[in-house]
Amino acid sequence: MIYDTIIIGGGLSGLVAGVKLASAKKRVAIITSGQSALHFLSGSIGLLSAVDGEPVSDPIASLEKLPENHPYNKIGAGRISSMAGEAADILKAAGIVVDGNAGETRYRLTPLGAWEPTWLVMDGIASCPHPSKCPWRKATVVNFHGYLDFFPEYVADGLREAGIEAECHEVKLPELVRLRKSCSEMRAASIAKILRGEVLRKLAIELNALGGDSEVLLLPAVIGLKSMQETEELQAMVKKTIRYVPVIPMSVAGVRAQSMLRNYFEKLGGTYFLGDSVSRGNFSDGRLESVHTANLGETVLEADDFILATGSFFSQGLVAKPDAIVEPVFGLDVDQTAERTERYDKNFFAPQRYMRFGVETDKEFRVSRGGKTVANLRAIGSILSGADPLKEGSGAGIALLSAVCVARKLITLN
Ligand SMILES: Cc1cc2nc3c(=O)[nH]c(=O)nc-3n(C[C@H](O)[C@H](O)[C@H](O)COP(=O)(O)OP(=O)(O)OC[C@H]3O[C@@H](n4cnc5c(N)ncnc54)[C@H](O)[C@@H]3O)c2cc1C
Structure with a gap:
């Protein structure tokens, strides 16, 4: 050919x-x-x-x-x-x-809670035009029970240093717990394969139940392996704004x-x-x-x-x-x-x-x-x-x- x-x-x-x-x-x-x-x-x-x-x-x-x-x-x-x-x-x-856009540096949140300068940020990843212009005063960092490739306390500490109030919460979903039987399976890509359909609806219920007065829920970036469908569905079901923080690879966004x-x-x-x-x-x-x-x-x-x-x-x-x-x-x-x-x-x-x-x-x-x-x-x-x-x-x-x-x-x- x-x-x-x-x-x-x-x-x-x-x-x-x-x-x-x-x-x-x-x-x-x-x-x-x-x-x-x-x-x-x-x-x-x-x-x-x-x-x-x-x-x-x-x-x-x-x-x-x-x-x-x-x-x-x-x-x-x-x-x-x-x-x-x-x-x-x-x-x-x-x-x-x-x-x-190319003429203006943007800042995205790193897994350690720092603001990293960058150009393009993929949809849903937590970012802002400048750390001093961060749109939230209070954030809730949410992790999944048993997931070890995301460090909510680091993220929360980083946010606090930047003057943003932050608290951490853990969500326990039985469908994810079985991944813990082999800790090498509780990785970003395996979680993303499970967080869809009915399990996603259960996650939405848990997130809505968190309450509190934070303006944003920061989740590990482990949703939506093939398209943005799951992240869009989740946002539609959850009252608060959801943003995602990168985790240890595999990178679901990548x-x-x-x-x-x-x-x-x-x-x-x-x-x-x-x-x-x-x-x-x-x-x-x-x-x-x-x-x-x-x-x-x-x-x-x-x-x-x-x-x-x-x-x-x-x-x-x-x-x-x-x-x-x-x-x-x-x-x-x-x-x-x-x-x-x-x-x-x-x-x-x-x-x-x-x-x-x-x-x-x-x-x-x-x-x-x-x-x-x-x-x-x-x-x-x-x-x-x-x-x-x-x-x-x-x-x-x-x-x-x-x-x-x-x-x-x-x-x-x-
Ligand atoms: C680990 C890592 C993380 C990064 N993270 C970021 C980030 O978060 N943000 C950012 O802005 N930049 C990041 N970068 C930098 C940037 O993403 C990369 O430089 C860029 O994606 C490289 O793209 P590429 O197409 O040149 O090469 P690669 O992505 O390396 O792709 C090369 C491809 O060629 C294939 N290949 C190699 N040899 C052969 C062969 N003989 N025949 C056929 N195929 C072959 C490989 O299998 C591979 O698929 C990162 C780089 C690395 C290495």
């Missing part, structure tokens, strides 16, 4: 590029090994929350302080704002409701986002090869002609263009060997310091040089191999070099914007 574009990797960047290309009626396939960083997402998407350790309140105005080879500089500072809007619209079209993007991609006509890995490629005249996958053996998949979206170390898009960091599928050129001792700082909390490693790309996000540009293979997302997503709070933003940027280029090109 010959495609217009084959995308390798079905995380946030691969899926968003796939949706954009499929929306433009391109024949697109995504080949992806498995889980992605989305399964660990907090429910918020960062664009840029700090540069050189200094917090930023206006991400767009702070772009000029980023290093020249930063992915945002390849996109072009002047285009970030419109692409951020387009990326948010793609998420919304897939059914993922998000709140926030799994939901991944599933909604995949469904939307397939609805648009895209082909999704789940559970397969691209193992190598066939190159000719500075172009990638086709790829082999683990499942298809000697059968190749051909395309006019390819997008590499295999992620960073976390998803094995990059692999650390004793003498070098490598890109394992095609052996692409990787931007890195040569000496192992120079890759990291022994101070765990210092900026780590290896975080900026990634595949080298030109201004069009085309990769190189043996020093030569590959004309039809572009990289997007966290495999790109030049950013420190952890210190900058830019990981998901880079994934989204580089995906939109590269997809736009391919739509205009062909």
